[in-house]
Amino acid sequence: MPPIRHRVRAVYLALVLSWVAYFAVAIARFQADTPFWSDAFPIFGIALIVLSVAPWGRVLQSLVADLVILFWSTLIIMAVLILGREADGAVVAIGFLGAVILPAVISLRGIYVAAVAIAATAAFAVMTGNSGLSQNAEAARITAFAIVAGLVATGAGNLHRHVEVAARRVHTFEERERFLSEKEQELQRLYDVSRTIGVGSNLSEVLPELVGRVANALESRVGVVLLYRRDEEALEVMSPIWVAGQTLRAEGYSLPLSEPSIAQQVFTSGEPAVFNDLEERAEEADAFLLELGSHELAAVPLRIESRPIGVLITAEKRDSHFTISDLALLESLAGPSALVLNQLARYEEAQETSQKAIELAQLKTDFVSVVSHELRTPLTAIIGSLSTLQRPQLIHPDPNAQQLIDTASRQANRLRSLIEDLLVVSRLDNKALPVRPELIHLQDFVEDTVAHIPDAAEVTYVQTGPGVDSVETDPDHLQRILTNLVGNALKYAPGSPIDIVAMVNGNEIWMSVIDHGEGIPYELHDHIFDRFTQLAPHYTRSAGGTGLGLSIVRGLSEVIGGRVWFQPTAGGGATFTIALPKAARLRQEGSEPAAIA
Numbered sequence: 001m002p003p004i005r006h007r008v009r010a011v012y013l014a015l016v017l018s019w020v021a022y023f024a025v026a027i028a029r030f031q032a033d034t035p036f037w038s039d040a041f042p043i044f045g046i047a048l049i050v051l052s053v054a055p056w057g058r059v060l061q062s063l064v065a066d067l068v069i070l071f072w073s074t075l076i077i078m079a080v081l082i083l084g085r086e087a088d089g090a091v092v093a094i095g096f097l098g099a100v101i102l103p104a105v106i107s108l109r110g111i112y113v114a115a116v117a118i119a120a121t122a123a124f125a126v127m128t129g130n131s132g133l134s135q136n137a138e139a140a141r142i143t144a145f146a147i148v149a150g151l152v153a154t155g156a157g158n159l160h161r162h163v164e165v166a167a168r169r170v171h172t173f174e175e176r177e178r179f180l181s182e183k184e185q186e187l188q189r190l191y192d193v194s195r196t197i198g199v200g201s202n203l204s205e206v207l208p209e210l211v212g213r214v215a216n217a218l219e220s221r222v223g224v225v226l227l228y229r230r231d232e233e234a235l236e237v238m239s240p241i242w243v244a245g246q247t248l249r250a251e252g253y254s255l256p257l258s259e260p261s262i263a264q265q266v267f268t269s270g271e272p273a274v275f276n277d278l279e280e281r282a283e284e285a286d287a288f289l290l291e292l293g294s295h296e297l298a299a300v301p302l303r304i305e306s307r308p309i310g311v312l313i314t315a316e317k318r319d320s321h322f323t324i325s326d327l328a329l330l331e332s333l334a335g336p337s338a339l340v341l342n343q344l345a346r347y348e349e350a351q352e353t354s355q356k357a358i359e360l361a362q363l364k365t366d367f368v369s370v371v372s373h374e375l376r377t378p379l380t381a382i383i384g385s386l387s388t389l390q391r392p393q394l395i396h397p398d399p400n401a402q403q404l405i406d407t408a409s410r411q412a413n414r415l416r417s418l419i420e421d422l423l424v425v426s427r428l429d430n431k432a433l434p435v436r437p438e439l440i441h442l443q444d445f446v447e448d449t450v451a452h453i454p455d456a457a458e459v460t461y462v463q464t465g466p467g468v469d470s471v472e473t474d475p476d477h478l479q480r481i482l483t484n485l486v487g488n489a490l491k492y493a494p495g496s497p498i499d500i501v502a503m504v505n506g507n508e509i510w511m512s513v514i515d516h517g518e519g520i521p522y523e524l525h526d527h528i529f530d531r532f533t534q535l536a537p538h539y540t541r542s543a544g545g546t547g548l549g550l551s552i553v554r555g556l557s558e559v560i561g562g563r564v565w566f567q568p569t570a571g572g573g574a575t576f577t578i579a580l581p582k583a584a585r586l587r588q589e590g591s592e593p594a595a596i597a
Contacts, residue, residue, distance in 0.1 A: 004060055010105045011056045017098070018048055018076070025083055044079045060106075069106050073099040073116045077123050084127065092127050093145055096120040100152050110153065110161075117149035210340060211242040214333050215314050218326055221245075222294055222315035225341065226255065226263050228308065233257050235267060235311060262299060263311045270308060272300040272331055276321040298322040300330050302338040312337055379419065383412045421548045424480070425531070428555040435474045435559055437584035442471050442509065446500055449482045456486050456498070465503035472584045477556045481564075484549040485513040485576050493517025493573060508562075508579045516573040520566070528566055529554045553578075560584075 022045060029041065051072060059065055080095035100117045125142045215223030223242035226235040237253035255261050257268065266273050276296045294315035302310040312334050317326070386409040388394060396402050427433040443464050450460045482500075489498045493515035502511040520528055532547040553576070557564040562580045569575045 004057060007060050007106055008056050011060070014072075014102050014105065015048070015052055018051075021095070021098070022048055040082060044075065044083075047075055066109070066112060069103050070112060070116065073102050074119070076102065077116075077120055081123050081127065093124060093141075096124045096145070097148060097152070100149050104152055104155070110158075114153040117153040121146045121149050208240055208242065208247040210337060212245075212247075214312065214330070214337060215242050217333060218298065218314045218317065218322075218330060219319075220296075220298075220314040220317045220322075222313075224250075224313040224315070225302075225310060225337075226267075226313070227302075227310040227341065228267065229254075235263050262297060263313065266299045266301055267308055267311050270301050270303075272298070272327050274298050274322045274324070274327050278315075296322050298327055298330050300327070300334045302334055302341065304338050304342045309338060309342060379412060379416055383409070383416060386412060421552060424552050425548060425555070428552070428559070433477075433556075433559055435477070437472050437474055437560075439470050439472050440475050440478075442468055442502055442511075445475065445478070446482065446502070446511075449479050450486060450500070453483055453486050453490075456490060459490075459496070460486060460498040460500060462500045463502070465501070467504040468502045468509060471509055471580055471582055473560050473562075473580055477560050478580075481553050481556050481578060482513070484553050488549055489513060489515035489517070489574075496573070505579070507583075508581055510577055510579050512575055512577040514569055514573065514575045516569060516571065519568055519572050520574050525566065529564075550576075 026041075054068075059068055076099035077096060080092055080099070084092045084095055097120070099120050100113065103113045103116055121142070124145045125138075128138045128141050211223030211225055215221070221244045225238045225241075227238055228234075229236050232254065234257060235255040237250050237255070239250045239253075240247035241250045242248075255263055257264055262273065262275060274297070278295055278297055296317050297313060297315045298317075299311055299313045301308050302312050312330065314322075314330060386405060389396070389405050390409065396405065424433065443462065446462050450456050450462065453460075486498060486500075489496075494517075496516040499514040500511065501514065502509055504510075529550050531551040554564050557578055560580070561584065562578055564576060564578045567575045567577070
């Protein structure tokens with residue numbers, strides 16, 4: 001059937017035409033001086049009045065709608081039979097056809113229209129038989145009318161079938177639209193719940209928003225999340241809870257899994273539940289819910305990859321009881337809620353672990369700094385004493401004793417170098433390394449630095465390109481960078497030449513330290529500047545070292561505003577390049593350099 005609003009419009013149009021026809025007949029009777037009360041004329045008017053005031057919106061939806069329309073068509077046929085005796089044949093035919101068209105327009109079934117068409121044809125035959133025409137003329141009129149009425153009935157039947165098909169499609173579309181609207185609302189709720197993770201960075205910030213949105217989605221006054229604590233074997237009520245649009249602190253509520261409760265049942269069984277009679281289940285109901293005056297409850301388990309993590313509860317539904325559809329909605333919201341809670345719990349755990357790691361690293365750095373300072377003082381005295389014993393006037397006459405003194409001096413200096421490295425690393429971590437830039441002549445500075453590195457002057461070649469003259473930087477830090485890089489080249493490429501090449505590149509000076517040894521294994525290329533990173537064991541055994549040198553090089557390069565990188569040398573070996581700004585550009589730019597501790 002077509003929509004009711006279309007059928008109601010058709011009815012009102014038919015009423016207007018019926019009243020027009022009724023008044024036309026009234027005018028004709030008045031002109032012919034026919035008494036108003038004769039021929040049941042007023043009865044037809046009363047019938048039209050009743051039809052006009054009828055609530056057609058409800059009538060057409062009732063079971064008697066078809067009977068009312070058939071009664072109306074019958075009324076038209078009777079009116080034409082009674083009032084149309086003196087009328088022209090064409091007017092009579094139009095009147096009877098109106099009775100057939102009426103049910104067709106209001107979309108009655110074809111069989112009803114056919115019945116009206118048969119009745120109208122019979123009535124038209126009766127009227128034509130009394131018109132005094134010849135039998136042939138009467139037969140022609142009746143046949144023509146029957147054909148027209150049959151065509152109307154057939155067209156009405158086909159139209160009704162098409163209308164029914166269209167109505168079913170419209171109904172299907174409306175159902176789909178309603179289904180999509182419900183899904184859209186469901187997705188919106190899921191989205192609202194899922195995006196609560198952006199409300200804050202911890203549970204205390206996110207939890208009120210999360211339970212509030214879940215409670216509002218189910219039109220309930222209370223929203224509660226309980227999370228499972230494995231170490232306590234209990235469900236802990238997460239504070240705050242949601243009550244009547246406000247958050248309420250609920251500290252200290254814990255439900256042991258060994259004690260019966262609705263939350264315990266839902267958690268252990270993994271099945272959602274609805275209870276609309278909490279008063280009758282007082283022995284099972286959770287005490288804090290009864291304290292809030294809750295009468296109804298819907299609860300679902302919270303899961304992450306089939307692993308239960310807690311229970312989500314809404315209680316005290318507004319103006320009604322919880323239904324199965326409410327439970328289905330709560331289940332759909334439980335998924336993203338569990339993800340949000342689990343993600344935040346992991347984030348808080350990671351934050352706690354990260355904070356502990358930071359504190360541990362700080363303790364380690366402080367320990368290294370303190371120990372290094374404490375070791376440096378006595379070590380300085382030992383090195384001074386050994387240097388004194390190595391003076392010509394104090395050389396021991398026994399060669400073995402002199403050899404022992406030389407060995408002790410070398411190892412003491414090696415230990416001092418290690419302690420200095422540890423102090424530098426500690427100050428780099430604390431960003432407490434002072435930077436004092438000076439204008440230095442690069443060629444002279446590099447040559448002087450190389451001259452103070454044992455065994456380096458004979459194998460090191462310094463080349464400076466055009467424009468390389470002076471640079472403003474911290475000479476102590478640059479000297480340590482060069483010393484570490486040249487020392488590494490001597491250590492890992494013994495006997496091969498070392499090239500130090502400086503060139504201008506824009507506003508920077510690139511200075512490369514190039515050796516021609518065996519190079520650095522490919523798997524260490526990305527980790528060569530990490531602390532305590534060393535080459536393969538056979539290199540380390542023969543060359544020694546702690547693996548701090550290149551880490552210090554990178555840290556000092558950044559402190560003086562530069563950068564450093566590694567490239568394999570063509571033909572074998574390693575190339576380390578430091579990019580230095582021509583003018584001082586410090587990492588601590590804008591701040592005073594920290595004093596040495």
